[in-house]
Amino acid sequence: MSDSIILGIESSCDDTSAAVIRGNTILSNIAATQKIHNEYGGVVPELASRAHQQNIIPVVHQSLIKANIQQKDISAIGFTRGPGLLGSLLVGTSFAKSLSMSLNVPLIEVNHLQAHILAHFIEDANPHPPKFPFLCLTVSGGHTMIVVVKDYFDMEIIGKTIDDAAGEAFDKIGKIFGLDYPAGPIIDRLAKNGNEAAFTFNKPRIENYNYSFSGIKTSVLYFIQKEVQKNPEFITENIENLCASVQKTLVEILMKKLEKAVLELNIKEVAIAGGVSANSGLREAMLKNEDRLGWKVYIPKFEYTTDNAAMIAMVAKLKFDRGEFADLSVSATSRYDIEESFKKDTDIKD
Template sequence: MDKENIYILAIESSCDDTSAAVLHNTKTLSNVVATQKIHEEFGGVVPELASRAHQQNIVPVVHQALAKANIDKKQLSAIAFTRGPGLMGSLLVGTSFAKSLALGLDIPLIEVNHMQAHILAHFIEEENVRPPEFPFLAMTISGGHTQIVLVKHYFDMELLGQTLDDAVGEAFDKSAKILGLSYPGGPLLDRLAQNGNPTAFRFPKPKVAGLDFSFSGLKTSVLYFVQRQLKENPKFVEEHLNDVCASIQHTIVTILMDKLKLAVKQTGIKDVAIGGGVSANSGIRKALQQAEDELGWTSYIPKFEYCTDNAAMIGIVGYLKYKEGTFSDQGVTAKARYHI
């Protein structure tokens, strides 16, 4: 077992993106993602359609990842895969494929927690990018998750707070849907917000104790606000779209930053890493930059391709586990709920 020259094939299939990557030690050789356009007409991910699309995509995506990396499958050291959390049907496709391929090649199988992978994506080797030093705070913000985690070491993590209901990405997407924007609406809302006044309209912030979050009430308040305004002026959304988007974004970013500031105050740790699809949002990036300037934080944001669901982040966890000799057996099964 060559521990200096490690090639990991990684597979990610937790939601609606089928992804495969090849890592040579900590460096990404390929990171292929097949997105599923079919969900756009439904305004959200349909689990049954997602799992069928994974079945169609997984072989060509893995083949492309190996070809781009210029690696023969016989050179692989191990197969890493997302065990959970995620949609069960989607996870089963990736888990079954990874188990079969590892068995066929007679190489180790490595299960990966999707949430740990978002955090450890910061340790993928990139030119002129310095990874965070332990301990640091990580905030994972995506369509399915909102968490603040104290990261003491690669696999020593403590969950400090999480959403009690909806994830932040869902709050963005559902608010965008209420405004008539196409799915996924979060990135569109962000784009429109950049041309609007963030204090034009006020939305209530939930009172949730400690470091936990809640976003269901915000979605409801956006819905009622829009319905009220449309009764008075049927062209309200059309005339005030940028300002409404900016105000919603400002409210969400304030909620996230208030909790993050509390976490920094409670732990005394000013190194803050974010990950997950919503970390691409311009509002949260500006707020982090402001915290760096005004509060002396050091913030870490991965490359955009490592923010959204991707297999490279699964691969880096696979590499770290391979170095430790932490492998799974063929009896391993997918877990829709899988805590850090």
């Protein structure tokens, strides 16, 4: 089954993406990014779903052209069932179902979060992928969690955010600073020239392996309000130091719980996944722990960190090899736990 050719479709948020995979090799990975949300300071769900409707046919078409295949060559179609914005998911789901039916090929549903983790197994993502079991810190705009990955289809969430996700915190703090959306990459860029010790912000005290990011957002807001009252140009004059200090704090929050999990579970194969795994501060912290604590660290290629169809195609390929196909009655779902997607009862440690 390694010669199977699978089309993957991703539409969980504001990027419309299609990819073609043969075996574990990505033949194409095309994405259309929706710029319209920048002027609103965040993703507008209604506008996102409309843009997906406009983008999905040309994106899929381009993915087939780049992969140098025709529709008749497709063995199966994988799509993001959830989690994500329901309107956006419905566009991808409906298109995948229609194409599956017209080509008479199997349909494969994919959990978006599972796909972020399993992107590590794409051939050019890692020359040597993680060994089971491994820990994966999955961080994005909508999710922050620590997952024990026992197998491709056996994962357990041992910690997650109780409020905001890390990526959401980056963007909301960036908005306080007056930065454009999405602010995460801008903060990362500005932080490179700043002093990370310039300012100190409060860190949460949360039990077990769980996270909280609402407190630092409030801490930054009150700090900025106080300083701007004294000096209206405070943000402009200190933007690089502010970004460096915020990034350092957010990365330390993420790493503290991950280090705790590695130590207590004695699993030293450690990966990161999701959009925030592109952050240079987080990547640097992971690599430092590889030397300092003896971890074996796995960091995905940049193109496989943000939402992309290559990771969807990767999971679809693994499911295709298992003969695990979806019925045409399958529906999109905005909430879709990793563990739920394995169709088995697993206790989530909160």
